[in-house]
Amino acid sequence: MPLGDDLDDGLDYEVQVSDSENAVEFENELETESQKRSRTNSDVGETGSDRPQSKRQKKLAKSKLHQKKVEKVEHEKEQKKQLPKSSPERIVEYFATLVRERNPNLSALELEEQYFKKTDFISTERYEKDRELDNFQDFVNSFSKSPRAVVLSASNIRVADVFRSLGGSQNAVKLFSKTKLKDDVARVDLLLKGSSGEETTSNKKAKKDKKKQSSIKYFVSTPARMSKILESTDVLFEGKEKLDIFLDASYLDPKTNTLFTSEDCTALFKVLRDFLQNKSSVKILLF
Numbered sequence: 001m002p003l004g005d006d007l008d009d010g011l012d013y014e015v016q017v018s019d020s021e022n023a024v025e026f027e028n029e030l031e032t033e034s035q036k037r038s039r040t041n042s043d044v045g046e047t048g049s050d051r052p053q054s055k056r057q058k059k060l061a062k063s064k065l066h067q068k069k070v071e072k073v074e075h076e077k078e079q080k081k082q083l084p085k086s087s088p089e090r091i092v093e094y095f096a097t098l099v100r101e102r103n104p105n106l107s108a109l110e111l112e113e114q115y116f117k118k119t120d121f122i123s124t125e126r127y128e129k130d131r132e133l134d135n136f137q138d139f140v141n142s143f144s145k146s147p148r149a150v151v152l153s154a155s156n157i158r159v160a161d162v163f164r165s166l167g168g169s170q171n172a173v174k175l176f177s178k179t180k181l182k183d184d185v186a187r188v189d190l191l192l193k194g195s196s197g198e199e200t201t202s203n204k205k206a207k208k209d210k211k212k213q214s215s216i217k218y219f220v221s222t223p224a225r226m227s228k229i230l231e232s233t234d235v236l237f238e239g240k241e242k243l244d245i246f247l248d249a250s251y252l253d254p255k256t257n258t259l260f261t262s263e264d265c266t267a268l269f270k271v272l273r274d275f276l277q278n279k280s281s282v283k284i285l286l287f
Contacts, residue, residue: 146242
């Protein structure tokens with residue numbers, strides 16, 4: 001690019017500027033603009049949302065997150081407590097969901113065999129009192145018309161609590177892992193089938209004990225222990241009389257697990273199916 005002479009010496013000069021010099025000048029301009037944009041973006045970042053939160057902001061954020069978690073837990077707890085008060089249709093739907101969750105590899109046809117029916121249940125929606133331990137006896141008296149009843153609870157401690165709420169050894173027997181399985185099986189056999197053979201001293205004592213405990217109606221157990229008892233004896237399946245199965249479903253343990261979300265849920269469903277398939281006139285009720 002030719003440039004005129006700036007010297008007033010009467011001579012005419014032309015200076016040629018090379019393309020490389022033009023390129024350097026253009027690159028310098030680009031670099032300057034890039035630096036400006038970089039500084040501008042940096043300033044925006046420091047004053048915008050990327051700026052570190054203050055301690056107060058962090059505390060507020062944690063507080064809101066904690067509150068949401070608390071609200072979620074309380075909502076889930078309330079849903080668990082409301083389930084026993086639901087209709088048989090709602091309970092069957094919930095059971096079906098649990099069956100699918102625990103058997104992801106089963107086909108639709110195989111799952112169908114695991115599902116429960118509405119007719120397996122008796123609605124307890126009309127019970128208006130709080131479903132607390134103090135009202136357990138009143139609850140079963142309000143709904144149970146059968147001569148015998150099985151009560152299934154989530155833990156050994158809860159079994160003991162329910163056992164006491166039902167009048168203790170005068171009305172109930174507790175079956176759990178704190179006693180030997182063979183002793184629990186023998187106790188169930190004695191109560192429902194009686195003993196046979198010659199009247200030895202021990203046999204007389206057994207008959208006396210049987211007579212003393214003839215008023216026992218409730219067999220309170222964990223699902224796991226009841227499952228093992230059913231594998232050891234068929235006595236609970238015998239007879240044509242009605243049998244009620246009460247599920248201690250309102251109780252939440254310290255981790256807010258229920259009978260259905262505990263480790264015994266699989267055993268629970270197995271026990272229920274065993275009774276429904278092998279015993280006549282069985283109904284399930286949720287406390």
